[in-house]
Amino acid sequence: MSEDQMKLHWAPRVPRHKIRRLYENDASGIVDEELLDEVAYGLYARCQSILTVTEASEGRVRCPQCEQLIVRRDRGDKQEVVRCPACSWQITWGEYFKSYQHKQLHGGGAVDAFRAFVEQFPQARTSRAKMLLIDRLIHAVHWEMTQRPTRPAAVNLIEGTMQMVERLLEELAYGEQSTPGTQETRADWQRKMVVSRDIWSRGE
Numbered sequence: 739m740s741e742d743q744m745k746l747h748w749a750p751r752v753p754r755h756k757i758r759r760l761y762e763n764d765a766s767g768i769v770d771e772e773l774l775d776e777v778a779y780g781l782y783a784r785c786q787s788i789l790t791v792t793e794a795s796e797g798r799v800r801c802p803q804c805e806q807l808i809v810r811r812d813r814g815d816k817q818e819v820v821r822c823p824a825c826s827w828q829i830t831w832g833e834y835f836k837s838y839q840h841k842q843l844h845g846g847g848a849v850d851a852f853r854a855f856v857e858q859f860p861q862a863r864t865s866r867a868k869m870l871l872i873d874r875l876i877h878a879v880h881w882e883m884t885q886r887p888t889r890p891a892a893v894n895l896i897e898g899t900m901q902m903v904e905r906l907l908e909e910l911a912y913g914e915q916s917t918p919g920t921q922e923t924r925a926d927w928q929r930k931m932v933v934s935r936d937i938w939s940r941g942e
């Protein structure tokens with residue numbers, strides 16, 4: 739790996755057990771700020787990586803050294819040298835592509851949900867506000883993923899297969915102490931999932 743390639747850092751997906759524990763705490767009225775921030779900042783970094791990779795795949799590469807936007811000339815050419823006009827950083831598109839390949843970093847149809855989280859999270863001051871944003875994000879993204887059954891590997895935020903993530907969301911803990919709004923998000927998500935399963939099973 740070249741030095742310029744090493745400047746590309748992509749955030750990993752968030753482990754399922756952390757999401758599970760976060761909801762167990764929330765359902766019991768326990769606020770574990772450390773865990774909440776760990777999950778929230780983990781998702782934030784992951785969303786930023788996804789948005790950066792999605793943009794790059796569409797021809798707009800963000801320089802990892804100085805943030806300058808570099809527009810690629812030819813989208814298909816792996817030999818093309820992507821060079822930052824503002825600093826010395828450069829890489830071939832092939833090397834850049836390899837840095838994110840097989841890491842489920844393409845935002846697909848859920849780009850709006852990732853973008854909303856990145857925009858809104860810095861303004862979230864209370865633990866409830868953070869919890870609500872996390873809750874909305876993971877349900878929205880999973881929902882978008884299920885709308886594209888041709889890309890089953892595209893589970894972007896949480897570790898595991900699509901089935902594992904779906905089971906995790908089904909089994910999340912809720913209770914009287916849960917952050918207001920989370921149970922509504924879940925009910926809405928379940929309703930949409932049932933409709934979508936019906937449509938797929940009818941083969942429409």
Ligand SMILES: [Zn+2]
Pocket residue numbers: 801802803804805806822823824825826827
């Ligand atoms: Zn640069």
